[in-house]
Amino acid sequence: MKNRKKRTVRSEDIPRNTKAAVRRLLGRMASQKKKLTVVAAATLLSSAAFTAMPLAMGLGIDRLVAAIRTYDGSSGxxxxALGALGLPVALVAAAFLVSCVLSYVQQYIIASVGEELTLSLRKDVSAKLSRLPLRYFDTHKTGDIMSRVTNDLEKVSSVMQVGLMQLISSGFTIVLALVTMLALSPGLLLVVLASLAVSMAATGFVSTLAQKAYAENMASMGALTGKVEEIYAGNREVKVFNQQQAVLEAAEELNRRQFRAQRKAQFADYAIYPAIRLLGQLGFIATAVLGGGMALGGAVTLGTVQAFLQYVNQISEPVTEAAYVITSLQAAIAGAERVFALLDEEEEVPEERGGAEHITQGRVTFQNVRFGYTPDRILMKDLNLEVRPNEMVAIVGPTGGGKTTLVNLLMRFYELSGGSISIDGRDITTMSRSGLRRRIGMVLQDAWLFEGTIAENIAYGKMDATREEIAACARAACCDHFIRTLPQGYDTILSGEASGVSQGQMQLLTIARAMLTDPAILVLDEATSSVDTRTEMEIQKAMARLMEGKTSFVIAHRLSTIQNADMILVVRDGDIVERGSHAQLLEQNGFYASLYRSQFEAA
Known part of the structure; x- marks a missing residue:
């Protein structure tokens, strides 16, 4: 209970369109109508059995009082007493047993409903992520996407299994209890309703104040945690610049702020809410006093008063907790909204089913290519380029000039705003993306390895490769030697962080991975940026053998690696401003020449 009370209401926990989100959730649960019907029936019957117990107890008290009044000593x-209480006790036991069994049934089935709903959403999200364009991942933080896939779905699942059932069960219990109380004594019911109204008003007011205290506490805790993480991460820099006292004072101030916020939150938890519950119990006291007077006057029986007191307890706690249950439901609906927003994102342009088997020569043509990451920011305005088969094309230029964008368009990671790109005379938009990418090998600057063996990582693009093929590519990529020095060789397990393997070795493994696919076109995006000079020279020789008979695009910052390129493109602000061989570009004495001199004249 305490955890639910301490939930902080954040802006992202407030749904923007509750009706629409609830409608979509119900629509997704339409296939489970039978289960939901059983749950509703079990909840109603369980609440009815729970509501019947005070009546049975009241009946027992009335029968016991009557037995006492008429006792003549003829029996023990x-x-x-047993004769008077036998039937009421049996009714209470039966009602309790029925309520427990039905509660178990409803919890078991609603757990199945919640998990199936979460499973269907998770499947749809997983499939959606594979269909989203690269543009989406460029404009959304990884943490935000992960939060939607994990935290938001967990909110929906947990509330479906706990919060929703609590709300429905409490609703049935309150309605049935009020109807029964109305039938027993309308006068006492008015007293109960008045006390509940006061309690609800006080709960709403205090909840608002308490949520502010919890929000301040969470914010101060986040700031303190961030500062501590910052201090530990930059511990060396702090000592180098002798800032220990300054960071200590900053941390102490955040500590004091968190202390004050935590004190307020604890006060709300351990002082205000008990006071609210005490206020709610005033209805119980008023009912007891008035009911006792009515019982003495003969207006109602003692059993009726006792039943009323139990009904007051049955409905006061759910009413008091309604704010917390609604808060959790709001957070779940808001989480569902964020998941639905992901599912509604625009997908990649539907692709043609044509294959890319015709790509054998590797002739690439960019014709009047126009592209921008956003419609109002056009990067490439009218780019034209023709690359002949087996040519090595180097792409250089300043950071953000459009080098990587050029090859991303070739890979169809982005769709063109205008113009066309063709390979061997065929527009790439007429090929399936998967078929196109199978014919193009790509090695990125940021090496990525997944958790698995080294052999599995190398064979990522060709899962049916033999161990001999894997080893041959590893030798060509200059990584066979270090692999064999590892404890299990090619069967060494790499974790997600590739522990035990350096950044340069990771890069070599990704190069071997690209070699194994034997593509018709190669794209190397700073593929040797993380290796030493000697290894780089060995890789250049290996890559030269690999690129024989293949068209290749090499993005490079170190101009020493591309001097032998057939054509060098100088890309700046999305346009090709210079093109030619290394010698030709030096003769032009333009941007490339200035880049070259800046790297080598000092040396």
Whole structure:
């Protein structure tokens, strides 16, 4: 209970369109109508059995009082009491048993409903992520996407299994209890309703104040955690610049702020809410006093008063907790909204089913290519380029000039705003993306390895490769030697962080991975940026053998690696401003020449 009370209401926990989100959730649960019907029936019957117990207890008290009044000594006291209480006790036991069994049934089924709903959403999200364009991942933080896939779905699942059932069960219990109380004594019911109104008003007011205290506490805790993480991460720099006292004072100030916020939150938890519950119990006291007077006057029986007191307890706690249950439901609906927003994102342009088997020569043509990451920011305005088969094309230029964008368009990671790109005379938009990418090998600057063996990582693009093929590519990529020095060789397990393997070795493994696919076209995006000079020279020789008979695009910052390129493109602000061989560009004495001199004249 305490955890639910301490939930902080954040802006992202407030749904923007509750009706629409609830409608979509219900629509997704339409296939489970039978289960939901059983759950509703079980909840109603369980609440009815729970509501019947006070009546049975009241009946027992009335029968016991009557037995006491009419006791004539002809039988034992115990026998007389058992005779009076036998039926009421049996009814209470039966009602309790029925309520427990039905509660188990409803919890079991609603757990199945919640998990199936979450499973269907998770499947749809997983499939959606594979269809989203690269543009989406460029404009959304990884943490935000992961939060939608994990936290938001967990909110929906947990509330479906706990919060929703609590709300429905409490609703049935309150309605049935009020109807029964109305039938027993309308006068006492008015007293109960008045006390509940006061309690609800006080709960709403105090909840608002308490949520502010919890929000301040969470914010101060986040700031303190961030500062501590910052201090530990930059511990060396702090000592180098002798800032220990300054960071200590900053941390102490955040500590004091968190202390004050935590004190307020604890006060709300351990002082205000008990006071609210005490206020709610005033209805219980008023009912007891008035009911006792009515019982003495003969207006109602003692059993009726006792039943009323139990009903007051049955409905006061759910009413008091309604704010917390609604808060959790709001957070779940808001989480569902964020998941639905992901599912509604625009997908990649539907692709043609044509294959790319015709790509054998590797002739690439960019014709009047126009592209921008956003419609109002056009990067490439009218780019034209023709690359002949087996040519090595180097792409250089300043950071952000459009080098990587050029090859991303070739890979169809982005769709063109205008113009066309063709390979061997065929527009790439008429090929399936998967078929096109199978014919193009790409090695990125940021090496990525997944958790698995080294052999599995190398064979990522060709899962049916033999161990001999894997080893041959590893030798060509100059990584066979270090692999064999590892404890299990090619069967060494790499973790997600590739522990035990350096950044340069990771890069070599990704180069071997690209070699194994034997593509018709190669794209190397700073593929040797993380290796030493000697290894780089060995890789250049290996890559030269690999690129024989293949068209290749090499993005490079170190101009020493591309001097032998057939054509060098100087890309700046999305346009090709210079093109030619290394010698030709030096003769032009333009941007490339200035880049070259800046790297080598000092040396």
């Amino acid at each position: 006291i115990v026998q007389a």
